[in-house]
Amino acid sequence: MEQQLNSRIISRGKEFFGSISGEKPSLFNKGAWMGKVMDWSMQNEQFKIQMFRFVDVFPTLTNGRLLTDHIREYFGEEKDMPPFLSTGARVAGMFGSLGGAVLGKAISANIQEMARQFIVGENTREAVKNLEKLRREGFAAVVDVLGEATLSEKEAEEYVATYLELLESLQKEQEKWDGLAGKGGDRRLDWGHAPKVNIAVKPTALFCLANPQDFEGSVAAIMARMERILLKTMELGGFLCIDMESYRHKEIILEVYRRLRLKHRDYPHLGIVLQAYLKDNDKDLAELLAWGRKNGVQLSVRLVKGAYWDYETVKAMQNDWEIPVWTIKAESDAAFERQARMILENHDICHFACASHNIRTISSVLETARELGVPEDRYEFQVLYGMAEPVRKGILKVAGRVRLYCPYGDMVPGMGYLVRRLLENTANESFLRQSFAEDAQVERLLEDPQMTAERERSTRDGKPKRERPGVGGLPPFENMTMVDFTRADHRAAFPKAIAEVRGRLGRTYPLHIGGTEIITKDVIPTVNPAKPSEVLGQICQAGISEVEQAIAAAKAAFPAWRDTAPEKRAEYLMKAAEIARRRIFELSAWQVLEIGKQWDQAYADVAEAIDFLEYYAREMIRYGKPQRVGHAPGELNHYFYEPKGLAAIIAPWNFPLAISMGMASAAIVTGNPVVFKPSAITGIIGHQLAEIFGEAGLPAGVFNFTPGRGSVMGDYLVDHPDISLIAFTGSMEVGLRIVERAARVHQGQPNVKKIIAEMGGKNAVIIDDDADLDEAVPHVLYSAFGFQGQKCSACSRLIVLDAVYDRFMERLLAMARATTVGPAEDPAHYMGAVADDKAMKSILEYIEIGSKEGKVLYMSPTPEGEGYWVPMTIIGDIRPEHRLAQEEVFGPVLAVMRAKDFDQAIEWANSTRFALTGGIFSRSPEHIARARRDFRVGNLYINRNNTGALVERQPFGGARMSGVGTKAGGPDYLLHFMDPRVFTENTMRRGFAPVEADDDWVI
């Protein structure tokens, strides 16, 4: 930054600080309850977590018992609480204590008071009254309607209606308001140039299924509702600003703005928020300005730093995406100054709203605008209502144009907003905290952020990186990066890959046995389940003689493969992973067509296959090193593993690449040659294993591809005496049949067969009485109906506590109604076709059974014409003994049960033969702990969907009738494919024993 300008900014900042010296924002006033909460939170991280989580759950604590239980669970007994939490109650107690009830009342009153600090009113009347009060103090406002997350069309419509009603009231009120004083010429407007009515709208509240995967559908749906609000705003000459939310929706929001801007090109008062903390923002802003200039439209940008910093960093790290935000606070500050300048330089086409509470940032905008000679009507300042009162007063003094961002509405969504504000203000990096709670040096607070950023970058670069050790010289295992539909290239890749794959339909896929391709006369077509007349390919079928050939080839390959070094075997898997990574969009496209997976589900399947390859490669290197056991001198004991023998891999169609690859690669890397039988309906995807392992150069006979009819070769393969291990994933009936048949020892059989079976599930999700419904509803819908509910992990029983049943179900059903069923290749559809006609028939029968046992609450429409369509179905009034609560349906049918309390919910959740996955939505620490102990499933998920286990992070598998207790993608899995051996050598010769480093020895 130019030195002189920086000096002027610093003097302006000092002047600013001088003008407000001695004043504190009410947030940090330790005399009040909120100030005490802030003070404790800043000193004690654990208290901060508990307090903010409590504020979050608070609106659901609608009776005395819930309230007192949660106070105890979050803060302990009264004696353990910070004094200010319980003081009110103690004082009240002196006049006759009612115990927890008094404490509850005191805390409730204080939290509500705290929320009121940031919310201009709970209803329109209250809001308008307070807005008038603010106007009398000289402040303009931008009004925002608080809302719960929008989960249905109905909720989106209600949100629009609230805005229309608000605008209606403001239309009348504004007639009575004098314009705020300013230098502009029009006395009817604020400051002589700005509309008196100014609203902000959260775009995702206008469409519950906003999702970058369905970019066009999301833009169109948001735009339609936004336009209705805009038209009303235009009617009263108001200003509408489109708020910016999380990064996931940024491109959608920008597109909505551009389209609306063009459509109503002559109306100047339409703005958008841009976030300086985004690394993309320099480019986004430059492009928007260039676009505005090219199209000859007026723009308005409110520049903020951004409100979702923690969320964005955590989400990106969880998905291995590049972190979209700057990670050094001063980088966001510097970006803000840079971008503010860019807007001010373009003030002829872009109006600027500087939204910050940071005195350095504000001073920089003031001085830059002055240097560039920007007219006053081209920029203004905005701050949040309830925060930084001294700052807003200070700006009013120097600039005169301050607008307060005023949320109004219900307490429930208000609490979410409150938590965000509390987090923002207690963050170590917060300018307000540093200025008013920690009294940091003014010089440091006003330093050029570019310099601060450079200094901090070099300190960070100098620090040693935290490295996780890998095995065998490999980098440590990382899950495959998730598909990122915020990226235009990822969005474009799917239609492109699907079109390419369509150009290759109709091929014949041979068997692969002992390194040779074999074409059989017997072939089975595989088809697109959304359009069965579309034949994708012909799959050659192995009969008994081909199975014999495959077993012979595997047997021949076994000795050499067994004796191949584990590192070498692992290398083949790493090569295979590389090949699959290169082909990831193509492989995903095949899944969309052959089994009807939605884009994201298809990509996740291929990514999981890659994860298995990478993970098991490393696991084998780890197990491949003999382990010394015991420490007695003069004796060497080595514990090590060897493969069991020939492996039959029998795979399902629902994760046609991931599960197949997982089971096959585990067998291969541990040294067991494989005879692989894919599912008949996903033969092309099955063949991809042969292609990938072939290209990876796996020796002949180690992987044999033998698709075939179960009735012809299924039992034959299982019974074969040369098969030593069977890895199976599929239904309980088939799994148990394999277990039973494999127990029989046949003539010439050298080994007792080992079975690794992952079978069904009847997975329950519990909705507790304090659950966050904004989170629970979409997660349950996704867990139950993602990929048409055809996952063994899918939620098929929903147990809702009586206290929240009506509200939860109303929202769940409304969200279900917003979704559509149709071909998976079109990302607008939430659900696609089911696997085949057999599955369709069986699911429809279960819907019939369920509709007799309970009451159908929802059954979606399905497309006309061909395709294996089954409606999204939700059936209520189900009891634990019903068939719909006991039998696996494996399709989009959700059985709903109403439980009287949490104990009953847990009892019902455990009341089936299965134990695969489960979930609970709860904010009660005690209930979460209870579920951890008593909800007996293989994979239990708290406050998230109960599908989508990731390799290494959530090793997957169940017990009881869900499987034999193995965990795919976990640290023990490979052990099931090997036998341990021990080698013991007496190292003492003639009384002399070599000393090993870890011997127990005479000291």
Ligand SMILES: Cc1cc2nc3c(=O)[nH]c(=O)nc-3n(C[C@H](O)[C@H](O)[C@H](O)COP(=O)(O)OP(=O)(O)OC[C@H]3O[C@@H](n4cnc5c(N)ncnc54)[C@H](O)[C@@H]3O)c2cc1C
């Ligand atoms: C009128 C108004 C409207 C708003 N509308 C929106 C909106 O539509 N969308 C939205 O997202 N936000 C919005 N905000 C919220 C706004 O993003 C935050 O209030 C703002 O970021 C706080 O910045 P500051 O300059 O006041 O404070 P400062 O304390 O100077 O900055 C805090 C900000 O720095 C950033 N930050 C924190 N830690 C780091 C780090 N380690 N590395 C990099 N950056 C970091 C974060 O953005 C954080 O919020 C709005 C704010 C106002 C005043």
